[in-house]
Amino acid sequence: MQTVILAAGRGTRMRPLTDRRPKPMLPVADRPLVAHTADAAVAAGATDITLVVGYEAADVRDYFGDERGGVPVGFAVQSEQRGTADAVRAAAPHLDPDEPFVVLNGDALYDVPSLSTLYEGTPAVGSFRVADPSSYGVLDTDDEGFVTGVVEKPADPPSDLINAGAYVFPAEAHGWLDVDESDRGELELTDVLAATCEAYDVRGVAFDRWLDVGRPWELLEANEWKLGELEPRIDGDVSERAELDGPVVVEEGATVRSGVVIEGPVLVRSGATVGPNAYVRGHTLIGEHAKVGHAVEVKNSVLMEGATVGHLSYVGDSLLGRDVNFGAGTKVANLRHDGEPVRQMLKGELVSSGRRKYGVVLGDEVKTGINASLNAGVRIPTGGTVKPGESVLYDRIDERGTAD
Ligand code: TTP
Numbered sequence: 001m002q003t004v005i006l007a008a009g010r011g012t013r014m015r016p017l018t019d020r021r022p023k024p025m026l027p028v029a030d031r032p033l034v035a036h037t038a039d040a041a042v043a044a045g046a047t048d049i050t051l052v053v054g055y056e057a058a059d060v061r062d063y064f065g066d067e068r069g070g071v072p073v074g075f076a077v078q079s080e081q082r083g084t085a086d087a088v089r090a091a092a093p094h095l096d097p098d099e100p101f102v103v104l105n106g107d108a109l110y111d112v113p114s115l116s117t118l119y120e121g122t123p124a125v126g127s128f129r130v131a132d133p134s135s136y137g138v139l140d141t142d143d144e145g146f147v148t149g150v151v152e153k154p155a156d157p158p159s160d161l162i163n164a165g166a167y168v169f170p171a172e173a174h175g176w177l178d179v180d181e182s183d184r185g186e187l188e189l190t191d192v193l194a195a196t197c198e199a200y201d202v203r204g205v206a207f208d209r210w211l212d213v214g215r216p217w218e219l220l221e222a223n224e225w226k227l228g229e230l231e232p233r234i235d236g237d238v239s240e241r242a243e244l245d246g247p248v249v250v251e252e253g254a255t256v257r258s259g260v261v262i263e264g265p266v267l268v269r270s271g272a273t274v275g276p277n278a279y280v281r282g283h284t285l286i287g288e289h290a291k292v293g294h295a296v297e298v299k300n301s302v303l304m305e306g307a308t309v310g311h312l313s314y315v316g317d318s319l320l321g322r323d324v325n326f327g328a329g330t331k332v333a334n335l336r337h338d339g340e341p342v343r344q345m346l347k348g349e350l351v352s353s354g355r356r357k358y359g360v361v362l363g364d365e366v367k368t369g370i371n372a373s374l375n376a377g378v379r380i381p382t383g384g385t386v387k388p389g390e391s392v393l394y395d396r397i398d399e400r401g402t403a404d
Contacts, residue, residue: 001045001046001047001099001100001101001102001119001122001168002046002047002048002050002095002096002099002100002101002102003041003046003047003048003049003050003101003102003103003104004049004050004052004087004088004091004095004101004102004103004104005034005037005038005041005049005050005051005052005103005104005105005106006052006084006087006088006103006104006105006106006165007022007024007034007051007052007053007054007060007106007107008052008053008054008055008057008077008078008081008087008090009022009023009024009054009055009081009106009107010022010023010054010055010081011023011055011107011214012347013214013215013216013346013347014026014214014215014216014219015363015379015397016321016361016362016363016364016379016380016381016382016397017216017219017319017321017361017363018055019363019364019381019382020056020322020364020382021056021059022053022054022055022056022057022059022060023107023213023214024037024060024106024107025056025059025060025063026213026219027223027285027287027302027304028109028213028219028222028223028225028226029223029226029227029229029230029267029285030226030230030249030267030269032063033106033107033109033213033219033222034051034060034106034107035063035064035068036109036222036226037104037105037106037107037108037109037110038051038064038068038069038073038106039068039069040109040110040111040112040115041102041104041115042068042069042070042071043069043112043115043116044110044112044115044116044118044119045116045119046071046102046119047071048071048072048073048074049068049071049072049073049074050073050074050075050076050091050094050095051064051073051074051075051076051106052075052076052077052078052087052088052090052091052106053075053076053077053078054077054078054079054080054081054087055081057075057077060075061075074094076090076091076093076094077090078090082186082187083181083182083186083187083188083189084103084105084165084186084187084188084189084190085177085179085187085188085189085191085192086186086187087189088103088177088189088192089177089178089187092174092177095174097171097174098171099171100122100123100168100169100170100171100173101168101169101171101173101174102118102119102166102167102168102169103165103166103167103169103189104165104166105165105166105212107212107213107214108164108165108166108210108211108212108213109209109210109211109213109222109225109226110126110164110166110207110209110210111207111208111209111210113208114126114205114206114207114208114209114210115166115207117205118166118168118205118207119168121168121203122168122169122170123167123168123169123170123173123196123200123202123203124167124168124202124203124204124205125139125147125163125164125166125167125168125193125202125203125204125205126163126164126165126166126167126205126207126210127139127161127162127163127164127204127205127206127207128161128162128164128206128207128210129160129161129162129206130160130162131160133154133157133159133160133161133162134153134154134155134157135153136153136162136163137150137151137152137153137162137163137190138150138151138152138154138157138158138159138160138161138162138163139158139159139161139162139163139204140158140159141158141159141204144201145204146197146201146202146203146204147193147197147202147203147204148197149190149193149194149197150163150190150193150194152190161204161206163190164207164210164212165212166205166207167189167192167193169192169193169196170196170199170200172199173192173195173196176192176195176196177192179191179192179195209225211225215344215346215351215353216319216344216361216379217344217353217354217355217358219302219319220283220300220301220302220317220319220355220358223283223285223302224283224300227247227264227265227266227267227283227284227285228247228265228283230247230249230264230265230267231247231249232246232247232248232249232264233249233250233251234248234249234250235250235251235252235254236250236251236252236253236254236255236256236268236270237254237255237256238250238255238256239256239257239258239259239260239275239276240258241258241259242256242257242258242259242260242261242262242275243260243261243262244256244262244264245261245262245263245264246263246264246265246266246282247264247265247266248262248264248265248266248267248268249266249267249268250268251267251268251269251270251272252270253270253271254268254269254270254271254272254273254274254286255272255273255274256268256273256274256275257273257274257275257276257277258275258276258277259275259276259277259278260274260275260276260277260278260279260280261278261279261280262274262280263280263281263282264282265282265283266280266281266282266283266284266285266286267284267285267286268280268286269285269286269287269288269290269305270288270289271288271289272286272287272288272289272290272291272292273291273292274286274291274292275292275293275294276294277294277295278292278293278294278295278296278297278298279296279297279298280292280297280298280299281297281298281299281300282299282300283299283300284298284299284300284301284302284303285301285302285303286298286303287302287303287304287305287306287307287322288305288306289305289306290303290304290305290306290307290308291307291308291309291310292309293308293309293310293311294310294311294312295311295312295313296309296310296311296312296313296314296315297313297314297315297316298314298315298316299315299316299317300316300317300357301315301316301317301318301319301320301359302318302319302320303315303320303324304319304320304321304322304324304364305322305323306322306323307320307321307322307323307324307325308323308324308325308326309326309330310325310326310328311328311329312328312329313326313328313329313330313331313332314331314332315332315359316332316334316357316359317332317334317355317357317358317359318332318334318359318360318361318362319360319361319362320362320366321362321363321364321365321366321382322364322365323364323365324362324364324365324366324367325365325366325367325368326368326372327367327368327369327370327371327372327388328370328371329370329371329372330368330369330370330371330372330373330374330386331372331373331374332359332360332373332374332376333359333373333374333375333376334357334358334359334376335356335357335376336356336376339356340356341353341354341355341356341358342355342356342357342358342376342377343377344358344361344377344379344395345377345379345395345397345398348398353377358376358377359374359376360374360375360376360377360378360379360380361378361379361380362374362379362380362384363379363380363381363382363383363384364382364383365382365383366380366381366382366383366384366385366386367384367385367386368385368386369385369386369387369388369389369390370388370389371388371389372386372387372388372389372390372391372392373390373391373392374386374392375391375392375393375394377395378392378393378394378395378396379395379396379397379398380392380396380397381396381397384396
């Protein structure tokens with residue numbers, strides 16, 4: 001079935017990681033986030049893919065080219081982010097108006113069996129069961145179990161199934177894309193779904209596994225998921241005096257020196273070096289040309305391309321942007337003394353990550369001096385610096401709030 005993947009978003013909640021790249025291109029294990037979406041779509045039955053791009057569109061185009069897994073890929077540009085229905089409208093010239101179409105958010109991970117079930121019939125909407133749906137769009141259903149619509153952030157949720165941003169629309173829906181602006185000023189795909197529910201019995205497909213990647217700690221969760229699926233493989237240069245346990249991938253052109261202990265799942269990408277004498281623990285992605293040096297411990301973290309943690313440092317549950325450079329002895333805190341979930345500033349508000357263990361989010365090219373210490377939940381903007389011996393207690397992107 002023809003498939004539209006929405007990848008035009010600015011990803012403001014992911015700042016500073018999205019200052020220079022679109023959210024769908026953030027690394028999740030061995031490929032960008034939106035590549036997982038596209039690959040799941042191909043495996044589930046996409047016959048062609050139209051990627052709707054906008055912010056930093058060239059990154060997405062360059063990565064994909066014109067096919068993915070044998071399926072043709074085209075691009076539609078949404079120049080202004082006016083909402084998800086507007087994004088699909090931008091894709092319309094690429095679609096066959098006589099055929100149904102699938103729409104997927106390009107910033108979510110889907111499991112293939114569930115997505116295949118979605119592709120099996122028209123119309124349908126994907127959902128995911130959560131304990132507290134009140135802060136999401138929640139699916140409402142009739143007595144026969146068909147979906148009647150989506151209720152946004154209901155005080156009294158009609159079900160525990162939240163909208164997973166995955167739809168199969170009938171061919172007629174091509175004519176229903178001109179929706180009115182919603183209360184929050186956007187052109188919303190849920191209004192196209194509402195029109196579909198009026199005309200059709202819409203199947204709700206509850207996904208077994210699904211992850212919306214909107215906030216920084218969800219990028220850690222996405223990596224936890226996809227690193228956990230890696231098949232162990234050693235193609236790089238690994239010292240006989242290194243110890244590799246669990247699922248570890250060392251790509252061709254990567255080097256693991258003596259005295260290193262790696263506990264998988266860990267992916268060491270091409271051109272990266274680890275050690276000597278480093279300890280890399282589970283669910284860590286060491287990006288291309290990144291460096292983890294002597295007496296460094298890294299756990300559950302993403303080091304993007306070229307990030308360097310050279311000596312005597314601890315990095316836990318953190319996201320380090322491209323070419324970040326840690327001075328010797330820089331330490332990251334990833335746990336509060338009171339054991340409460342670590343909070344982070346997002347769009348002017350202090351938000352709970354829901355994680356007891358959560359470290360820092362550093363933009364590209366952040367540099368720290370020797371013996372810097374970074375408090376749990378702190379973000380540092382692209383190109384920011386931390387002085388030798390300095391202790392960064394509060395968020396440096398949004399100074400209205402604290403992250404203590
Ligand atoms: P959001 O996560 O709501 O928006 P965003 O990706 O820009 O992130 P943030 O809120 O942090 O700024 O978008 C959901 C999906 O829809 C995502 O895949 C991006 C896509 N999208 C578009 O392609 N065009 C649009 O106009 C909008 C609003 C979203």
